[in-house]
Amino acid sequence: xxxxxxxxxxxSGLVSxxxxxVLLVLAGLGYVGMxxxxxxxxxxxxQDPVKEAAIAYARQGKEAEVRTELIARARQIGIALDEERxxxxxxxxxxxxxxxxxxxxxxxxxxxxxxxxxxxxVPAP
Numbered sequence: 001x002x003x004x005x006x007x008x009x010x011x012s013g014l015v016s017x018x019x020x021x022v023l024l025v026l027a028g029l030g031y032v033g034m035x036x037x038x039x040x041x042x043x044x045x046x047q048d049p050v051k052e053a054a055i056a057y058a059r060q061g062k063e064a065e066v067r068t069e070l071i072a073r074a075r076q077i078g079i080a081l082d083e084e085r086x087x088x089x090x091x092x093x094x095x096x097x098x099x100x101x102x103x104x105x106x107x108x109x110x111x112x113x114x115x116x117x118x119x120x121x122v123p124a125p
Contacts, residue, residue, distance in 0.1 A: 032107060039103045042077050043116045046099070049073040051120040053088070054097040058122050063088050070099070094121040 053070040057063060067086050074081040079101055087098040100117040 035105060035107050038078075039105070039114050039116070042079050043118070045077050046074060046079060047118060047120070049077075050097050050099055050118045051122070054095050054120045054122045057088055057097065058095040058125055066097075070097070074099075074101075090124055091121075093124050095124050096121040 049070060053066050053073075056069070057066045060066065066088060067083060070086055071081050071083065081099065081101055085100050087096075089096060096119065098117070098119045100115070102113045102115050105112050105114050
């Protein structure tokens with residue numbers, strides 16, 4: 001009977017350790033997810049404004065206004081975009097808008113810059 005009690009104590013300590021390790025892994029994944037999801041969400045959210053800018057340039061032909069509007073939309077989403085990172089022009093039969101930016105990523109013991117680039121084209125009028 002004593003040996004049964006000891007086995008239960010030993011196995012319950014092992015179970016507690018497993019639970020602790022699983023909880024630590026889940027917490028780590030949650031932390032990494034909190035750092036990675038917002039920049040990628042911004043990237044996906046900025047796809048439509050870039051396409052809209054290409055359409056606006058095809059209709060109006062006013063590059064400065066389209067660039068200013070696109071930078072303002074980027075700020076609304078939370079993307080810090082410089083004017084030199086926005087390229088608007090015509091290539092063949094396409095109006096093309098290219099946007100690129102970087103976001104620093106700081107995760108414990110890991111630093112990197114996430115680079116994003118969006119290129120959208122529409123038929124020229």
